[in-house]
Amino acid sequence: MNIGLVTSFIVGGLLLLSVLFFNVSLQNKSQENTLATTTNETLNDLVTLISHDINRMGYQVTSSVIKTMDSNKIAFLGDIYDNDSMDTTRVTWEWKNNSFGAVSSTPNPNDYYLVRTGPTSDGNAAGEIQFPVTYFNVNYRNGQGVATSNEYLVREIEIEIMLESGESYSVTSRGDGDRRYYRTVWKRSFFPTNLNKVLY
Template identity: 25%
Template sequence: MNFGLIISYVIAGFLMIMIFTINYNVGFSNQEVTTTLIKKTHSQSVQDMIIHDIPKIGYEQYDKVGTIISDHGSVFVKADKHEISYYSDLSNDGTYEMVTWKYDPDKTPDHAQNPHVNTLYRTVGSDVTEITIGITNFEIRYYDEYGNVDTTSTAPMSTPITGSALDDIVQIEIEFEMQNDYTLNYRASDPERYVTTTWEKRFSPVNLRQD
């Protein structure tokens, strides 16, 4: 029996296993990095829309003599955990219309493979946009006093907010979570794992300042 030949086969087998493992690990890491970057891009798109809309809560277009073109009374129509509706002239073109952000935790997009993904709606006037790129949670918190925008030093108001309490809102905090649409498991036997990214920001719209 040629023990040297046997040993060489054993060593070659170990080397092949090591090469396969390294290649698999590199491929998995690349997939994870790529997926993370994609979700960050999706998250940034949603962030940009929110950062554009929320600071303009209550923004009104004035005519040349300083009279408000449209007056709907309270700025807010609805203020709840998953939905906020308010009036604003987002485009600064004299069109004062209702803007709504609504998260439906029971509406999974038809194309979604991730069962945790639901639908976020952005409505401006009659124009409805469905955001179906991995939103798994979307929460809105309201404050009737100013707090540090980087801390939770103030307690949020209880939702839903109704009646005259709507006029007490001075800050709005939005937090959302996104996940990728497919599981990213190292082994087939691993539990389902999704790349998750979160974002949170507190806003102090200038038109809600209580002088």
């Protein structure tokens, strides 16, 4: 037996396995980056819209502003768009984390629709927009930063959203074929001017 030949085969085999593993790892990383980009773009669109709505909350409203204040649902009045024919309209954000809100267009079992119902820029007073999200929570606080359930005392609204990618990616470093969903979280406290103007 030629020891040099055997050694060459072993070294060549190990080198081939290393190249194959590197190639698979590179493909998985590329897939993860693609999913991350898509998920972050979706979150950016969602955050832009919900921030716009909350900041317009109570604008041109002379009566009670907040109509529903639950952890998974908030409804309020406001003049959302200046350049439309509508004045004060109702906006509702509701996370439907039940069988009726389950997202069927993606294989991610954690996705449920966050539904925004309200005016759209094209003049529809009750348009509906859906975002697949994994978690949505709203907290309401008074002027002292204490949780409140009284709509007239709300001065701060804290919103937390978590999104996961619709598709999973393989985690090869674990060696067990585990698959995960890319996850991104956003959290912000709002102090809507029209809820705080009584403090001026």
